[in-house]
Amino acid sequence: MIIKSVRVLGGEPVDIRVEDGLIAEIGPGLSGGEVVDGGGAIALPGLVDLHTHLREPGREDAETVLTGTQSAARGGYTAVHAMANTSPVADTAGVVEQVWRLGREHGHCDVQPVGAVTVGLEGERLAELGAMADSAARVRVFSDDGKCVSDAVLMRRALEYVKAFDGVVAQHAQEPRLTEGAQMNEGVVSGRLGLTGWPAVAEEAIIARDCLLAAHVGSRLHVCHVSTAGSVEIIRWAKSKGWNVTAEVTPHHLLLTDDLVEDSPVGAYNPIYKVNPPLRTRADVEALRAALADGTIDVVATDHAPHPVEDKETEWSAAAMGMIGLETALSVVQEAMVDTGLLDWAGVAERMSAAPARIGRLPGHGLALEAGAPANITLYDPSVRTPVDPSGYASKSRNTPYEGMTLPGRVVATFLRGRPTVLEGKLT
Numbered sequence: 001m002i003i004k005s006v007r008v009l010g011g012e013p014v015d016i017r018v019e020d021g022l023i024a025e026i027g028p029g030l031s032g033g034e035v036v037d038g039g040g041a042i043a044l045p046g047l048v049d050l051h052t053h054l055r056e057p058g059r060e061d062a063e064t065v066l067t068g069t070q071s072a073a074r075g076g077y078t079a080v081h082a083m084a085n086t087s088p089v090a091d092t093a094g095v096v097e098q099v100w101r102l103g104r105e106h107g108h109c110d111v112q113p114v115g116a117v118t119v120g121l122e123g124e125r126l127a128e129l130g131a132m133a134d135s136a137a138r139v140r141v142f143s144d145d146g147k148c149v150s151d152a153v154l155m156r157r158a159l160e161y162v163k164a165f166d167g168v169v170a171q172h173a174q175e176p177r178l179t180e181g182a183q184m185n186e187g188v189v190s191g192r193l194g195l196t197g198w199p200a201v202a203e204e205a206i207i208a209r210d211c212l213l214a215a216h217v218g219s220r221l222h223v224c225h226v227s228t229a230g231s232v233e234i235i236r237w238a239k240s241k242g243w244n245v246t247a248e249v250t251p252h253h254l255l256l257t258d259d260l261v262e263d264s265p266v267g268a269y270n271p272i273y274k275v276n277p278p279l280r281t282r283a284d285v286e287a288l289r290a291a292l293a294d295g296t297i298d299v300v301a302t303d304h305a306p307h308p309v310e311d312k313e314t315e316w317s318a319a320a321m322g323m324i325g326l327e328t329a330l331s332v333v334q335e336a337m338v339d340t341g342l343l344d345w346a347g348v349a350e351r352m353s354a355a356p357a358r359i360g361r362l363p364g365h366g367l368a369l370e371a372g373a374p375a376n377i378t379l380y381d382p383s384v385r386t387p388v389d390p391s392g393y394a395s396k397s398r399n400t401p402y403e404g405m406t407l408p409g410r411v412v413a414t415f416l417r418g419r420p421t422v423l424e425g426k427l428t
Contacts, residue, residue, distance in 0.1 A: 001418065002030050006038035006379060008369050010345035013040060018375045021417035025371055036423070038379055041412045044349050046078025046109075046376030048365050049326065050170075050248055050356040051145070051224060051301035054080070054111070057098065058087025063306040063396050065099060068326070069108035070394035071304070073421040075326040076378035076411040078109050079357070079365045084116040085146040091116035091127035093135035100137035108421050109414075112362055115139040117158050117169060121147050126158060133165040140361040143170035145224055146276070148206060150176050155210060159219035168220040168246075168359060171210050173231070174277065178202035183317065185258040185278040193262055193269070195316070198278045200228040207231050211238035211245050222359055223247040225303050227277040229287035236296045246359050248301035249288050251325055251332035256401060257282050265404055271312050271319030272401050275305070293342040298355045302329050306397030324400050327393055331407040334382055339408065364417075375418035382409045394427065 003016040008026065015030035016023060049072065055063040063071075065082070072080050082099050084090035090099060096113035103111025115132040119125050121144045132139040142162060149155045149171060158169050179202045184190050186197025207223055211234060214221035223235060226247050238245045258279045262268050273279060291297040305322025312319055325332075333352065337343040343351070357366025367373040388402040414422040421428060 001034045001036060002032065003036045003038050003377070006041055006043040008043045009349060010042050016043065016369070016377070018415070018418040021375055023369060023371055023373050023375050026369065036413065036420070039381070039412065041379040041381045042345055043369060044076070044345065044378045044380060045353040045366060045369055046378050046414065046416065047076045047330065047352045048356040048360070048362060049077050049080040049302050049304070050141070050299055050360055052080040052082055052304045052326065053085070053306065054082045054099070055086065055306060056102065057095070061308045065102035065111060066106045067394055067396045068304070069103060069106055069111060070427055071326045073108040073414045073427065074394050074411060075328070076330050076380060076414050077326060078376040078378070078414065078416045079112060079362055080109055081112045081114050081141055081360055083114050083145050084143060085121060089116050089120050090114070091119050093128060093131040096132050096137040096139050097135050109416060110365070112360060113137045113139055114141045114143050114170070117142045117144045117149050118154065123147065123149055123151055123154065126154065126161065129158070129161050129167070130164070133167060140165070140167045141170055141222070142167060143172065143224065145170065145172045148172050148174040148176060150206070152209060152213065156213050156217060159214055159221065160217045163217070163219050166361060168222050170222040170224050171206065172224050173203045173206035173210070175202040175205050184261050184274070185280050187258060187281060189258045189262050200230050200280070203228055203277055204230040204234055207234050211235070211243060214245060215241065215243040220244045225250050225253065225277055225301070226288065226297060227253050227280050227284060229284050232287050232291040232296055236291070239296065246298045247296070248299040249292055249297045250301060250303045251329045252323055252401060253280065253288055254285065254292070254336040255332050257285055269316045271314065271316050272399060274316060274319050274321050275323050276321040289336060289340070289342055292337065292351060298351065299359065300329065300333055300352050301356065302326050306395055307399050308397065312399045322399065324395050324397055327395065328388060328400065328402055328407060330380060330411060331409045334408045338382070375415055377415040378411060379413040380409055381412050384408070384410055386410065
């Protein structure tokens, strides 16, 4: 296959020859084999998501491995890490292998399961970390995401345990006692709306504690969905010490603020904006963007959290927390980071492909587009702007906060080891 006229990381137009699932050659005027017209699109390494909820097993009404990976492919992803809060919880070798095999069967992108840190996400005793690491799924990332590992002794034990196989504990930083009944960011807006506030310190206190624990035992810590300016400063401090700490930010925390809960195109108290951690202030958004630009935050991760209609279209207090994000992530990053001059396309490739693959220990992904590398390629046209319409999404769920907004760019094509999973914006 020859992929004609693409701009690798936004550079000059070239062609890419693909043979046997690998990039064989890159250069101008290549010929021979089936031709795919890139039309001047930007070529990026296939995107890797470090934080995806596929819901299967147990909540197939919201998403399945099939629909979730189709959604990922349409968003330009060639690999996703599937979080453990399924039913049953992915806390055994059997469950993680089930998810891994479903990903292989469907083939739209690679699925790397994330194992639970504690049995049943209950925070009482460690799950079968070693068995999951030794399983066919080769789990290397462990997280109770959706719940915080709030017990400091248990967190220390988990950090010590994963050192044996170069694993990483990905923490959902939320002090539970400080967030009991919390509904949105604690601040001026929550006060006006009469909703129980979710203080920034509830996130920041756990991050500070866990950075110290990771340094103490010499282990790897990854901080999920950072949302506050204070969290950024703590992570920056930990990195200045040389500690093995990485962090991610979601697209929605790079673009949206808590003002939308009060004043949005769809009215006040709309649960489409209810998410964990909550949308924060404009000052937090600016701090997160700056931290992603300077490398304090390593990764953009979607935290794609699908929910059926009945779980979101209800009163605010009863609504589920979460937003879908796989099919809009690259567009939101262009809007928040590229079009503002904070990142170039090489920076996007580092934060949405190379870094998540490196942190997740995912071989064959996140590699530079060069001869000999696996042909995991995303083609993206940044020149168009279109209104967001979730009715055409591959995901089973429609809980996007961007509906009706106009966002830049579209994924033109996605290739998984040289095989097109998306062409001309459509699943193949």
